Amino acid sequence: MGCSSSLPDRDPKQLGRANLENSGGGHDAKNLRVKLVLLGDSGVGKSCIVLRFVRGQFDPTSKVTVGASFLSQTIALQDSTTVKFEIWDTAGQERYASLAPLYYRGAAVAVVVYDITSPESFNKAQYWVKELQKHGSSDIVMALVGNKADLNEQRKVPVQDGIDYAEKNGMFFIETSAKTADNINELFECHAISDVVSVLGHSLPCYQKTSP
Amino acid sequence: MPSDTSSSTSDHDFDQNPQSIEEQLASVALTLSDGEPSANQETNGVVRELVNQNTQIAPEEQVQCNSVAAEEIGEVRESSNHGVVWGRTISELEMDGPSSPSSSGYAGERGSSSASSESITDDVVEQHEIEQVRNDDTIDGISDSYTPWLPGKRHEDEDDASISWRKRKKHFFVLSNSGKPIYSRYGDEHKLAGFSATLQAIISFVENGGDRVKLLRAGKHQVVFLVKGPIYLVCISCTEEPYESLKGQLELIYGQMLVILTKSVNRCFEKNPKFDMTPLLGGTDIVFSSLIHSFSWNPATFLHAYTCLPLAYATRQAAGAILQDVADSGVLFAILMSRHKVVSLVGAQKASLHPDDMLLLANFVMMSESFSPVCLPRYNPFAFLYAYIHYFDADTYLMLLTTSSDAFYHLKDCRIRIEMVLLKSNVLSEVQRSLLDGGMHIEDLLVNPLTRSGSSPHLGQHRPPTDSSDLLNQPYFGIGGPTGLWHFIYRSIYLDQYVSSEFSAPINTPRQQKRLYRAYQKLFASMHDKGVGPHKTQFRRDESYVILCWVTQDFELYAAFDPLADKASAIKTCNRVCQWVKDVENEIFLLGSSPFSW
Ligand SMILES: Nc1nc2c(ncn2[C@@H]2O[C@H](COP(=O)(O)OP(=O)(O)OP(=O)(O)O)[C@@H](O)[C@H]2O)c(=O)[nH]1
Numbered sequence: 023m024g025c026s027s028s029l030p031d032r033d034p035k036q037l038g039r040a041n042l043e044n045s046g047g048g049h050d051a052k053n054l055r056v057k058l059v060l061l062g063d064s065g066v067g068k069s070c071i072v073l074r075f076v077r078g079q080f081d082p083t084s085k086v087t088v089g090a091s092f093l094s095q096t097i098a099l100q101d102s103t104t105v106k107f108e109i110w111d112t113a114g115q116e117r118y119a120s121l122a123p124l125y126y127r128g129a130a131v132a133v134v135v136y137d138i139t140s141p142e143s144f145n146k147a148q149y150w151v152k153e154l155q156k157h158g159s160s161d162i163v164m165a166l167v168g169n170k171a172d173l174n175e176q177r178k179v180p181v182q183d184g185i186d187y188a189e190k191n192g193m194f195f196i197e198t199s200a201k202t203a204d205n206i207n208e209l210f211e212c213h214a215i216s217d218v219v220s221v222l223g224h225s226l227p228c229y230q231k232t233s234p
Numbered sequence: 235m236p237s238d239t240s241s242s243t244s245d246h247d248f249d250q251n252p253q254s255i256e257e258q259l260a261s262v263a264l265t266l267s268d269g270e271p272s273a274n275q276e277t278n279g280v281v282r283e284l285v286n287q288n289t290q291i292a293p294e295e296q297v298q299c300n301s302v303a304a305e306e307i308g309e310v311r312e313s314s315n316h317g318v319v320w321g322r323t324i325s326e327l328e329m330d331g332p333s334s335p336s337s338s339g340y341a342g343e344r345g346s347s348s349a350s351s352e353s354i355t356d357d358v359v360e361q362h363e364i365e366q367v368r369n370d371d372t373i374d375g376i377s378d379s380y381t382p383w384l385p386g387k388r389h390e391d392e393d394d395a396s397i398s399w400r401k402r403k404k405h406f407f408v409l410s411n412s413g414k415p416i417y418s419r420y421g422d423e424h425k426l427a428g429f430s431a432t433l434q435a436i437i438s439f440v441e442n443g444g445d446r447v448k449l450l451r452a453g454k455h456q457v458v459f460l461v462k463g464p465i466y467l468v469c470i471s472c473t474e475e476p477y478e479s480l481k482g483q484l485e486l487i488y489g490q491m492l493v494i495l496t497k498s499v500n501r502c503f504e505k506n507p508k509f510d511m512t513p514l515l516g517g518t519d520i521v522f523s524s525l526i527h528s529f530s531w532n533p534a535t536f537l538h539a540y541t542c543l544p545l546a547y548a549t550r551q552a553a554g555a556i557l558q559d560v561a562d563s564g565v566l567f568a569i570l571m572s573r574h575k576v577v578s579l580v581g582a583q584k585a586s587l588h589p590d591d592m593l594l595l596a597n598f599v600m601m602s603e604s605f606s607p608v609c610l611p612r613y614n615p616f617a618f619l620y621a622y623i624h625y626f627d628a629d630t631y632l633m634l635l636t637t638s639s640d641a642f643y644h645l646k647d648c649r650i651r652i653e654m655v656l657l658k659s660n661v662l663s664e665v666q667r668s669l670l671d672g673g674m675h676i677e678d679l680l681v682n683p684l685t686r687s688g689s690s691p692h693l694g695q696h697r698p699p700t701d702s703s704d705l706l707n708q709p710y711f712g713i714g715g716p717t718g719l720w721h722f723i724y725r726s727i728y729l730d731q732y733v734s735s736e737f738s739a740p741i742n743t744p745r746q747q748k749r750l751y752r753a754y755q756k757l758f759a760s761m762h763d764k765g766v767g768p769h770k771t772q773f774r775r776d777e778s779y780v781i782l783c784w785v786t787q788d789f790e791l792y793a794a795f796d797p798l799a800d801k802a803s804a805i806k807t808c809n810r811v812c813q814w815v816k817d818v819e820n821e822i823f824l825l826g827s828s829p830f831s832w
């Protein structure tokens with residue numbers, strides 16, 4: 023499954039203007055900066071997703087995140103534009119919940135992750151979506167991610183539930199596996215982000231490696 | 235009873251068949267250590283009374299919530315006519331009275347209050363020397379194998395009904411005053427609810443009587459309690475570590491909890507006495523297990539001092555200067571560390587960082603670049619600070635602490651500035667080199683004792699060029715002969731720092747190191763035993779080594795020698811070690827203009 027095409031009907035020109043900065047300071051459209059935050063219950067695989075994206079690795083003994091960790095990854099577009107992702111990988115532990123605004127404030131993209139084998143984590147994802155709708159910036163782009171797609175036999179959250187919820191809330195939807203790397207690049211390179219980037223007149227290639 | 239010697243020897247009779255912790259717990263000998271040593275008699279009375287009550291009352295609650303323990307308590311009650319005598323071990327007033335030869339292994343003698351001298355002589359030691367005791371029983375239950383330590387919780391499937399769980403040498407528990415489990419070193423907290431309730435019943439029973447239970451002895455087991463408001467901490471151990479050491483470890487565990495949650499967690503208990511704290515500590519097993527692991531390898535856990543990575547003075551100065559720069563721009567503390575050693579650290583005006591806080595902080599953070607709330611319990615136990623952490627490489631990391639929750643980008647900029655300076659002045663590569671070279675090698679002292687008095691000596695200056703030198707390949711008695719120095723720790727009281735020599739043969743396995751640290755720890759506890767007054771020197775010999783301990787106003791020295799070492803030459807060597815430390819203090823300590831006032 024690739025990026026869901028359930029694109030919300032919003033005007034891309036409204037998107038993320040305040041959140042996108044150019045590293046040069048002026049409107050140097052060659053180097054874009056995208057602030058992205060990952061939210062979701064502890065153990066759903068946020069850190070693994072980021073690690074897979076940034077270093078191409080998977081750490082099965084991944085440690086619980088404390089507070090939030092900050093990573094960045096730059097990708098080059100076909101037209102030699104570079105996009106630098108500044109990623110806040112937040113801690114899913116309950117004790118850090120009240121700190122989330124620290125990290126999602128000013129983010130252009132929020133990626134809300136759940137674990138397809140855990141209905142509780144799907145509930146928690148919905149909690150985060152509501153929190154972002156209430157307290158996040160109004161033009162934040164949200165993506166809903168069902169991770170651990172490799173554990174399909176243990177699936178407890180039907181794909182359709184994810185798609186439906188995402189559609190209802192104007193979010194992008196994708197299922198990923200940090201373990202097998204399935205759809206990880208797609209998550210970062212597909213519509214959600216290209217939408218943001220297109221504000222400045224660029225489009226990200228959606229490689230569609232696995233999407234039909 | 236003026237002396238506890240006679241009765242504490244009978245302590246061991248009590249321990250006829252060491253069994254499970256619970257059985258032991260049931261056959262407790264209570265020790266109340268709040269009373270002054272002079273009040274022995276009175277205290278004993280209290281204890282006796284208490285124990286008697288305890289045998290009769292066995293709170294109903296307890297019976298309900300832990301049938302095993304309750305049953306066993308019942309059993310003991312009944313079996314008291316088979317020779318379990320409650321009053322018997324009562325007089326064992328640990329640590330508040332002078333330590334008795336049978337329990338601590340050496341008899342204390344009050345050290346003189348004379349000003350510290352720059353060197354010890356045979357005479358001085360003779361004068362203050364503590365009875366040399368051959369103690370065959372000093373090796374406490376160190377059963378850890380040689381397998382490398384891995385972080386995380388082990389034996390999670392165990393509970394208090396498992397034999398394996400009962401056999402563990404050292405348990406740590408944290409529970410709430412309503413008996414809800416919060417943390418257990420082994421086993422799943424939730425499965426230990428019954429056991430927790432038992433502990434809670436014991437503590438609150440004693441507390442209700444106006445006393446605080448601090449130590450129970452049950453045969454080989456010591457049970458140490460620490461009450462921190464609504465949070466109870468308990469250690470059950472048969473490692474023969476002194477009470478003070480175990481209590482210190484519980485204090486650190488509590489401190490680690492505060493690092494994560496602050497003391498304001500107490501409010502949750504005020505609102506709801508049955509509050510379940512475990513979700514708030516979710517995912518922190520690894521933090522606690524690594525702290526507990528450090529009790530056996532990191533002397534900072536009992537010395538309450540930190541250690542520096544050995545570096546050329548100029549290198550450390552360069553690091554300190556840029557950290558100071560940053561501290562002036564609104565950073566509360568800037569700390570550059572490599573593993574558990576400090577490269578440099580700087581605090582904003584008047585802010586002082588306690589060594590224990592550094593230990594707990596370093597134990598808590600482990601992320602490439604992160605920004606997290608942390609509490610420094612000795613700085614302010616009620617408030618969160620924000621810690622910006624950045625790893626320059628796998629070993630070396632920077633911690634910038636601030637009070638402002640949205641300082642991330644500012645701190646990141648600070649870090650970039652710091653990194654540039656560190657790279658330009660080669661600090662990071664020097665740090666890597668020091669990690670490889672190590673600090674003070676015993677061989678250096680013994681290879682070239684005479685050149686050491688030369689001017690401006692440097693660490694490792696006299697070391698043989700390669701580690702494969704003949705000297706190092708010789709059997710250990712080749713190093714310094716049978717009077718050889720094996721290891722030392724020097725703690726500067728004024729600086730709150732210590733330096734530990736590198737381990738070398740024959741102490742070269744983690745297990746031997748742990749054993750040596752335990753021996754130091756025991757000495758440390760006895761040297762700091764308030765009841766006995768500060769000792770000046772102790773010379774202690776057992777079948778594993780001779781340990782010489784020397785305390786002055788300025789420093790403490792703990793040195794381990796070959797068990798056959800001759801006292802006079804050991805003393806000579808200690809003097810040389812102190813001179814050596816002085817010679818290289820620029821490189822092994824963080825000196826100078828630090829604004830810390832302890
Ligand atoms: N099978 C499978 N396991 C995964 C996948 N992603 C992560 N995991 C496992 O899930 C566990 C938790 O992953 P993390 O990335 O640390 O979880 P997190 O969301 O960052 O958790 P917090 O930091 O506590 O918020 C780890 O043991 C991973 O090995 C995946 O795609 N498939």
Ligand SMILES: [Mg+2]
Pocket residue numbers: 068069070085086087111112113114
């Ligand atoms: Mg994580």
